[in-house]
Amino acid sequence: MTEDVRQSVLDSLRILDSDPEPFFDALTRAACAMAGMPIALISLVDGERQWFKSQVGLDGMRQTPRDISFCTWAIDSDAVFEIEDTTRDPRFSDNPLVVGAPNVRHYVGVPIQAGAGSRVGTLCLLSPEPGRLRPNEREALRGLAEAAARGMEQRAMLLTRMEEAVSLHARLQRSQAFLEQTNTAAKVGGWELSLATGELAWTRETHVLHGVQEGDAPSLRHALAFYLDEHARQLEEAMDACAATGSPIDLTLKTRPKDNREAWLHIVGRRTTDAAGTRLIGAIQDVTAQRAALEALAQSEARYRRLFQHSMGLICTHTLEGVVTSLNPAASLSLRRPEAEVIGHSLAAIIPLEKRSQLQDYLARIIENQSDSGVMELVAEDGSRRFWMYHNVLDNEADPPYVLGHAQDVTTQHLQEIQLQELAIRDPLTRCFNRRYLGELAHDQLSAWGCLVFDLDHFKEVNDQLGHAEGDAVLIAFVEFLSARLQPGEVVVRLGGDEFLVFVPGANLERLQALEASYAEHASQAPIRFSAGCAISRAAETVADTINRADLKLYERRRRERPGP
Known part of the structure; x- marks a missing residue:
């Protein structure tokens, strides 16, 4: 991939020179904790510089020239790029970052691949001491780099939607949803223990891993109780040793059974001292699946990577016949349905009855095109409708093949768009269409259209004598009177004030006259006296001109039938 294409992908992320963000800072902190190295960067290679979206250990530094960066080398590799001792590598031995502050000796970088695989930067670790990562640390660093790419x-995507949002409140809500979904997708939690106060802090994902409500703040004793006795002692001893000597924590521990399910958690940590005091900080990850499925590790790992690569937060899989085979917690929560209620059942069971005919079309597209994207309407357990914006792909490498589904819940956005569209074309009082929608109706007509215009006689006197509430009631009742005699396709439009119009698509004079006669015949049922006039559109005539001709007939009839005031 050319440098121009790579730079274009980086620019499209719209992340350069942005403010620090908790999610990316959490990734660099977790990387430091995982590897026990003091410096971590999310570095983006931009033109003649490398810019840091997040950094730990460089005292606020945000960028360096590209010609001295290690990351320029790292983005040329698909694998983990590691220099165990820079002073022994002729490419870097005279680098200013090696011979001067921060005196880099050990460097590890994993490319951050965004878009169609463009390496826009790296998640990297640096240390003033030579060293070498262990295989499991390399694997964890790859996962954090993937989380950074998906997060970017x-x-x-969120920034684009935020620009289209109708209010700051909605943008903040989607931003929060994005961060929560990304943390869940990364499946990496964080923890921090103050050695001075004994206060323990967990990130949202750490609460999830332990099955604790996010608002709860467990004590260290409470936290240790989540593990089997022997494993709790190992963790407590490791934390004591880390606090006393600084030895890193790296344990895989078994939790107590919950809901007949046992879990294995990989916990890493280190001691750190700064202005906030001395603390133990670390990361935690659920590794139950890896331990429980060693015989299928290769296939499971590939499936996990594909899921992670395409994930939009809500994840499920289904057969080519549409039977759901797995569902992640975020998708279950969106549907307000337990996983067991969905898994093993057809998608048709959660698709609205009137939409089920579209299921076979969707499955056919998946088989033919190997993927499909769009918005799917589903039914939650409480009967409410949920709208998922999805991108689903067919996995032909599996036996049997299955469909891997990734989606984002856009219900709020979808309902807001419908509401805005409704407000744009309907009169808020009478709920009939407004003048703007009349223009759309007329524009869509391939042939002539007709209209009847109505003006309420002495309506001002109703408002003046009885009040505006009574006047509003008259307007609403008059719309009901007009609507009662319409055929399919014919609609009532409020032109403004006490002026109304009945739009008749493809109308001929006979239909208009019949409709006008019907209104005249039943005029006694109307809530107020009215005057009417009709017209049929002419070629190259504007909507306003057609309405004006109908108005002239209305005024002419009013003068003829009611010469008085």
């Missing part, structure tokens, strides 16, 4: 992509 979803951040860019």
Whole structure:
């Protein structure tokens, strides 16, 4: 991939020179804790510089020239790029970052691949001491780099939607949803223990891993109680040793059974001292699946990577016949349905009855095109409708093949768009269409259309004598009177004030005259006296001109039939 294409993908992320964000800072902190190295960067290679979206250990530094950066080398590799001792590598031994502050000796970088695989930067670790990562640390660093890439992509997507949002409140809500979904997708939690106060802090994902409500703040004793006795002692001893000597924590521990399910959690940590005091900080990850499925590790790992690569937060899989085979907690929560209620059942069971005919079309597209994207309407357990914006792909490598589904819940946005569209074309009082919608109706007509215009006689006197509430009631009742005699396709439009119009598509004079006669015949049922006039559109005539001709007939009839005031 050319440098121009790579730079274009980086620019499309719209992340350069942005403010620090908790999600990316959490990734760099977790990377430091995982590897026990003091410096971590999310570095983006931009033109003649490398710019840091997040950094730990460089005292606020945000960028360096590209010609001295290690990351320029790292983005040329698909694998983990590691220099165990820079002073022994002729490419870097005279680098200013090696011979001067921060005196880098050990460097590890994993490319951050966004878009169609463009390496826009790296998640990297640096240390003033030579060293070498262990295989499991390399694997964890790859996962954090993937989380950074997905976070950048979803951040860019969110920025686009935020620009279209109708209020700051809605933008903040989607931003929060994005961060929560990304943390869940990364499946990496964080923890921090103050050695001075004994206060323990957990990130949202750490609460999830332990099955604790996010608002709860467990004590260290409470936290240790989540693990089997032997494993709790190992964790407590490791934390004591880390606090006393600084030895890193790296344990895989078994939790107590909950809901007949046992879990294995990988916990890493280190001691750190700064202005806030001395603390133990670390990361935690659920590794139950890896331990429980060693025989299928290769296939499981590939499936996890594909899920992670395409994930938009809500994840499920289904057969080519549409039977759901798995569902992640976020998708279950969106549907307000337990996983067991969905898994093993057809998608048709959660699709609205009037939409089920579209299911076979969707499955056919998946088989033919290997993927499909769009918005799917589903039914939650409480009967409410949920709208998922999805991108689903067919996995032909599996036996049997299955469909991997990734989606984002856009119900709020969808309902807001419908509400805005409704407000744009309907009169808020009478709920009939407004003048703007009349223009759309007329524009869509391939042939002549007709209209009847109505003006309420002495309506001002109703408002003046009885009040505006009574006047509003008259307007609403008059719309009901007009609507009662319309055929399909014919609609009532409020032109403004006490002026109304009945739009008749493809009308001929006979239909208009019949409709006008019907209104005249039943005029006694109207809430107020009215005057009417009709017209049929002419070629190259504007909507306003057609209405004006109908108005002239209305005024002419009023003068003829009611010469008095």
